[in-house]
Amino acid sequence: MKKKMDFFIASLMIVILVFSVTGCGKENKVNKVNSKGDERDDDPIDPIVWLTTGDMAAKPILPDDRIVEEINKRFSIDLQVQMVPEGDVTKVNIAMASGDFPDIVTGTFGSSATNQWINDGLLVSLNDYFESTPNLEKTLTEEFDWTTADDGNFYGYPFITQYKSTNTTLAFRQDWMDKLNLEVPKTLDDFYNVLKAFKEKDPDGNGEKDTYGITSIKPIGDFNFIFYAYGRKYADYQLDDNGDVIPHFEHFSFKPGMEYLRKLYVEGLIDPEFLLNDRNKMEERFYQSKVGYITAPLFRHVSRLEGNLQKMNPEGKLGYSYPPEGPDGNKGFAPVGKSGMYTAITKKCEAPKKAAQFIDFMISDEGKNLVRLGIEGIHYTKDGKEIIYNEEERAKDNFAENGWAHPLAWGSFSCPLESNYLPATEKSRERALESVEIASAVQVPNLITNIPMMEIEYGKIVEDLYNQYFIDMLQGKIEIDQGVAELSEKWRAQGGDKILEEVQVIYNNNK
Amino acid sequence: MFMEAKVLEKKKTRKTEIRSNNLCRYFLKHKYLYFMLLPAIVYYIIFHYVPMYGAIIAFKNFNVSKGILGSDWIGLANFKQLFQMDKFYQVIWNTLTISLKRLIVGFPTPIIMALLLNEVKRTTFKKTIQTAIYLPHFISWVILGGMLVNLLSLDNGLVNGIITAFGGSPIGFLTDDKYFVKTLVVSMVWKEFGWNTIIYMAALLGIDPQLYEAAIVDGASRWKQTIHITIPCIMSTIVVVFILRLGGLMEAGFEQIFVLYHPGVYKVADIIDTYVYRTGLAEGKFAMASAVGLFKSLINFILLVLANKMSRMAGEEGVF
Structure with a gap:
């Protein structure tokens, strides 16, 4: 009798322990059903997972967000946006490195991680879809023609921050x-x-x-x-x-x-x-x-x-x-921007054409207006040329306050500055624009x-050297002449020479 | 030594049969206890031993699409690059010195605190102190770092406020590299010593009261009791904790330093982890990061084995 009891207690303990360990790891998969239903039977709804860093200024996307629904309806997709907290791109890199690919991914433009995605063949060439993505084709080939990969194809849409203007x-x-x-x-x-x-x-x-x-x-x-x-x-x-x-x-x-x-x-x-x-x-x-x-x-x-x-x-x-x-x-x-975000479609994506069309939409004027203003009649109304925000409705879809944009508008494809977007309600409108004018006039x-390949490889190490010597010279821990001499020697030895060599070649070719 | 070992070896083979029988019986006798151990073993295998194969990317040119097993072997190239880094020796030196300083200051503090608390007779007072000193353990460095920056600030920090009130000149606890490591060590010890005290308090509770009674009968003072009963009784705990601490010598506290440091103190406070984070991990160079992790684990492992051996030679029990 006692033995049976012992056995029972031991088994019970094990069951409890096992559950307490696995309980945390349980994956919470919810099969999201598109609330709009299938309107066109011949065009099935493809789920698209977009992993992005978002932006500090953006709020989270709420469930049943009407902007996302509008996009879903347009391309018959089921967009699921996963924003990593704190805009931490390392988390995106780790997700990609662990083989947990989303359909669309946004990483840092010109980083060794993003570069590796291209070299490792994780990304889909966007050139294949140019026929149905006119905005994408135009922007990439006209503005960012220098962002092609070695094979001459475009593998992602770069959003270079502070590219044409700065604040x-x-x-x-x-x-x-x-x-x-x-x-x-x-x-x-x-x-x-x-x-x-x-x-x-x-x-x-x-x-x-x-x-x-x-x-x-x-x-x-x-x-x-x-x-x-x-x-x-x-x-x-x-x-x-x-x-x-x-x-x-x-x-x-x-x-x-x-x-x-x-x-x-x-x-x-x-x-x-x-x-x-x-x-x-x-x-x-x-x-x-x-x-x-x-x-x-x-x-x-x-x-x-x-x-x-x-x-x-x-x-x-x-x-x-x-x-x-x-x-x-x-x-x-402020320098002219060289780096920023890079949005690309991964090989895992089952509907790459729709994904490309979605990116195309996001950089089009129509798309920009959707994420800034919202849907006409719901989030805003027009009185002649004047735009009247319906803050109450906008709040329901987590638009930022005071006429600022929807969570999807920030960071990945554009920021308000890049196109001088200011809400109609902005108090210091004139001064805000003036500050950009001043800052952009002295942009360097x-x-x-x-960004040359060697800089991607060695840039962080030599930058780190520079940072330390700069502070040491500033604080007088080392004399400036001596500091520059030492820094020069170390900087060049730790990869700087390789960077300079490549930059020289690129510079000579562009001359 | 050698002869003895040989004899032992012979004895072993002869006894193996009888032993294995004994072992089986032993297992059977305590089967429920072993049964209950199973989940823990399963946990360690799944979450600690299986993932270890990933450490091989330290010897590979890690390529995401090829996966961990499929990536190309490159031998020791990652380690070579690591050792060639200009700052590598500086950051190793910093790691070790910061860690040693923390050990020297931080190791005795909880022991002394536990001994002091042990002498306190009023339970409420004792419990209050205990709670107050272990609370900081639960605050993360991100928050504590922000608090420290404010407390130790040059112009409106509390600490410098007190210093200037007594006529001193303000000290750049976080900006001056002469003070930075001291600040690190003291704040780390302050955060963790209360928590570590608990281990010793538990050991103290396990001492047989009869020993004290006997000592009192013999006329031993409080001090003599502490020296001759309390400390010898918790000695094995102290040794085990010490061995474990030595095994973690290459961990100088990434989180804390990462929150507080800046280029002005790189010379004294940049440790292996922070340097690799800045130049490797943040850039997605995982193979490099895992090479560093492996290198650190190796040194920790050697230290652990050495410390354990030493403690056994000194007649203490050790961890294995």
Whole structure:
């Protein structure tokens, strides 16, 4: 009797243990049935899984989203969007590496991971579907003709961020400038004086010298505008007097720029804790009146930055300007974009034509309007030319507030900036557009348009070297001459020479 | 030594038959206990041993479409590239020094804390302290990192506020590479020592009270009791924990460092994991990442075996 009881208890324990282990691993597969039903029997509904990073600004897609339904109806597909949390592209890469392919995948353009997808033959050539995807064909062959793979085919749609325009430049406390009777600095000397005044003349009026001139963002801040002022020409690689390609720290603009930055750092005009700043933290220090200058994306952020600033400082006013000019009148700030997102169709996709048509739709004006404005009559109505948003209906499908777009609009195919999209209700419309105009006027071109293969291979390692030497030189842990010499030697040895060699070839061919 | 081994070998073969019989009987006798062990064994096989075959991509040119088994063998090329990296020796050095510092500061702290708490007679006080010190263990580094940045900030952090209030000048705990590692070590110990104290508290509970009673009769003071009864009784626990800690010496705390570090402190705080994350994993170079993992595991394994051997030589039990 006792033995039976023992056996019973032991078995029970095992059952419980087994369930507690497997319970977590149970897959929750829900067979989604298209709510619209099959309207056309001859065209079956194909499920399409799209794995993407989405964007920080995008909200999640809700079940029964009407925009997704509209797209489903159009192509008789069943679109299932899987957004990895936090816009973390590593998770997409890992999903692909583990063989868990979606039908459509969005990764980073010009990364070794994405490149490997093409080389490993995981992606479908888009050229095969050009007949039914006119927008895709036009954009790829006219705008991004340099993004073909080695075999001359297009394997994905690149969305290059900040390609034709940019929103990033210097933003500052206009109210501090006014208070201290300063003018927006034009030259590097003016800039130095303004920063010094921000540091020493107590612009926040709390009786203490506890403010800094400028802060920036990790890992190494956004201080390249100093080098552009001293004559650095390109964002990626430079040319020496003989026409040979060199890294920018070997260019004549680097040493004077570094000395200037070093002076700012030593005198405490640069916030020493900028190394710890993520974007939120940097903005926080701006709102808290700790710093006068930040390097920030503007455009649609103009009203957000100023709004937050005024919550803490009712007098606060946001200013933005061109970066300061160097001795020869050069200036520049944000580089022309080279990288971004890359949306492609995988070999696993059973309806590649429909997938291609979907991508084609997303980059068409019609598609852009659908994800920005919504469906006419539901999400918005038109009064002549004026668009009236129905915020209540838009909220049901998780459009972002204040006239901003649907979750599908962000990041993968376009961002509002790329086409100067601003909701009709935007408060600081004029200034938002003006900030883009200013930032784009000083956008810095690249020597070559594409990212060379060797940079994909070694880029991270040599960039890492540069980051460390830059900070060491800035903080004075190493003399600038010695730093540049050491960096040069190591940078070239760790793969830099191979990168330069390839860039030289590409440059010579394009000449 | 050698002779002895040979003799043992002979004895073994002779006794094998009888032994296997004994073994069977032993298993049968305790069959329910072994039965209950099964799920754990199954779990380890499925989730820990089977996935181990994936480690072979360290020796392969990993190609997603060909899969783990189908990718081409490239021998030690990944390791070669790893050892040729300019910063590799620096990051190994950092990993080891940070880990050792953590061991030196972090290992005795929970023991001392447990001994102190053991002397506390009022249960409520003891429980409160215990709860308070182990709570930080449950906060993730991502959150704690944000809190540390605020607490230790140069211009409005609490800690520097106190320092300046006493007339000192503010210290860049997180920005100055002279202080960064110290901050890392102290914050890590602070986060984990309460949790580790629990193990020792449990060991202390297992000490036979009669030993203390006998000691009191003999006139031993509290201090003498601690030295001659408490510590020897928990010694085996201390040794086991120490061996396990040595086995994890190559883990210098990726999560914590990743949240707090920046290029200004790469020289002192960039460890193997962070470096490989930046230059390899984030770029989708999985073969490289797994080569590093294998390399680290190998060193950990050697350390573990050595520590275990040493403890056995010193007359303690060891973990295997």
